[in-house]
Amino acid sequence: MATFVLVPGMCHGGWTFEPLARRLREHGHQAYPLTLTGLGARAHLLTSTVNLETHIQDVVNTLLDEQIEDAVLVAHSYGGMVTTGVADRVPDRVDSLVYVDALVPGDGDSCWSLVPAEREWYLESGETGYAVPPLPFFDPRATAHPLASLIQRLRLTGDGDLARFRRRDYVYATGWDGESPFESLREQLLADPLWTVHDVDSRHNVMRDAPDILLKILLDSV
Numbered sequence: 001m002a003t004f005v006l007v008p009g010m011c012h013g014g015w016t017f018e019p020l021a022r023r024l025r026e027h028g029h030q031a032y033p034l035t036l037t038g039l040g041a042r043a044h045l046l047t048s049t050v051n052l053e054t055h056i057q058d059v060v061n062t063l064l065d066e067q068i069e070d071a072v073l074v075a076h077s078y079g080g081m082v083t084t085g086v087a088d089r090v091p092d093r094v095d096s097l098v099y100v101d102a103l104v105p106g107d108g109d110s111c112w113s114l115v116p117a118e119r120e121w122y123l124e125s126g127e128t129g130y131a132v133p134p135l136p137f138f139d140p141r142a143t144a145h146p147l148a149s150l151i152q153r154l155r156l157t158g159d160g161d162l163a164r165f166r167r168r169d170y171v172y173a174t175g176w177d178g179e180s181p182f183e184s185l186r187e188q189l190l191a192d193p194l195w196t197v198h199d200v201d202s203r204h205n206v207m208r209d210a211p212d213i214l215l216k217i218l219l220d221s222v
Contacts, residue, residue, distance in 0.1 A: 002095070002222040003030040003068050007059060009077025009102070010111075010150070011134040011142040013040020016076070020207055023215050029222070034062060036082070038131075043143040048130040051148035052110075056085035063093045070095040072222060075102045076207065078111060078145075081154060087165065088156045096167040098221060100206050100214065101182060104162075104170070104189070111150040115181050122150050162194075169196045169221050171214065175203040 004024050006017035017033035024031040036055045038046030059082060063071055071094050075083040080102030087094045103114055112119060122132055125147050132150065134142035162168055172186045180186075189195040198217050202210035 001028055001030065002072050003070055004032065004218065005059065005062065005068065005071045005073050006031060006033040007073065007075045007079035007082050008034070008036070008039075009075075009079050011039065011132070011138055011145045012076070013042075013141065013143070015040065015141055016139070016205070016207055017074075020211060020215060020218075023211075024218065027219060032062060032066065032068075034059060038146045039143055040141065046131060046144065046146060048128075048146075048148065050146040052081055052085065052152040052154060054146075055082045055149055056089060059083065059086045060089055063090055069093050072096050072098060072218070074098045074100060074218065076100045077102050077204065078150070081105055081109075081111060081149075084162075085154055085156070087162065088158045091158065091164060094165055096165050096169075096221060097162060098169045098171065098218060100171045101173040101180075101204050102170075103182075104185060105154045107156040108153050110153045113153070117181060122147060167196070167221055168194060169198065169217060171198045171200055171206055171217060173202045173204050173206050173210075174199050175201055175209070177203075 008016045013035040014033035021031035021033045035042050036058050038050040073083040080099045084105050130147045131144035133144050170189050190197050200210050200213050206214050
């Protein structure tokens with residue numbers, strides 16, 4: 001039995017992973033689809049101080065509170081910033097990593113630095129000045145995302161070596177309209193024998209558009 005901890009992307013809550021979580025449980029695994037501070041059902045907690053470290057601590061606290069010691073961290077999009085930080089903070093509680101069309105940052109990286117094409121969107125912070133609105137085509141449940149979490153640089157306190165974990169999978173969505181912001185990352189990981197890269201015929205929201213394939217990848221990873 002594996003324990004999956006599922007971290008959503010920008011503007012999304014645990015609901016984006018809930019259908020997948022139910023299917024993982026049907027296969028005998030544990031699954032925790034998380035909602036990060038200031039998002040989804042926790043949108044009432046959104047303030048100017050919610051940042052990347054807040055979200056890393058959200059996940060770390062879940063691992064500690066639930067006494068999880070063998071987590072398969074599954075991250076979508078922005079969630080890759082979070083799970084990389086979590087793996088650095090509590091490596092003894094992480095078994096493996098799955099990045100679903102997600103960022104794989106290094107020390108000092110941020111969403112701002114890694115995805116410069118999205119900066120115009122990030123700065124559309126509306127009336128509050130610290131919350132980035134969801135894009136029009138997002139699910140109606142999507143909520144504003146804390147700007148500070150996109151600008152803050154990830155600081156790795158350990159050696160940042162993901163090779164210590166049992167397995168590292170990257171799910172690359174091939175169905176973007178135009179060039180994927182993760183194309184160069186895919187090429188980099190394909191050349192690294194420590195990574196397994198899966199090309200999936202899907203748009204960015206792989207959980208919605210290719211759930212069966214994603215489920216198989218997760219089951220095969222354990």
